[in-house]
Amino acid sequence: KQEVTQIPAALSVPEGENLVLNCSFTDSAIYNLQWFRQDPGKGLTSLLLIQSSQREQTSGRLNASLDKSSGRSTLYIAASQPGDSATYLCAVPTQTGANNLFFGTGTRLTVIP
């Protein structure tokens, strides 16, 4: 069964720093990998989706990479801002269908002004 791990569980950085969040998965036969953001009291917002044929995706200050062979993905956040403070989750589809997702437990990011 797929397992998704995110380390660290929590991270605090001063404003302006670049940072990397890590996600690892045990079964490399994935269709895609998604990174989500979760704000307190809110649902999940999809940030980036990397298809299995891609190695990275970029959106603004965010860059996500995917290395299927090693079972790893990273989310790079450039020039962090206090508004980036949230929990970041990665998720991969199960083998039963591309829509069903296995989630990591997330990394809680705090950007200190």
Next chain:
Amino acid sequence: EAQVTQNPRYLITVTGKKLTVTCSQNMNHEYMSWYRQDPGLGLRQIYYSMNVEVTDKGDVPEGYKVSRKEKRNFPLILESPSPNQTSLYFCASSPRTGLSNQPQHFGDGTRLSIL
């Protein structure tokens, strides 16, 4: 505005009293799903639906029921709630199944407390 709407957002109730959490999406998505989120365990899938009248169990279906009579609605039913179902629940939807490049849309969550 494209959205997934869950109701209620918060509910405190007692063991054994049947409850329903509604979920509605306005994006004409075929796929809908329910997850629960617990500290240290992350999000786990309860049930999902590939289309109208098609539902299937996720990883933690015990104690829950769902129905999909209309495309836009996917209610989660707890026939006899128990304290171990105290959790934060999320509904999600996405376009046609089988496509690997469609992100999922999530509701804002429903926090259930079963006393």
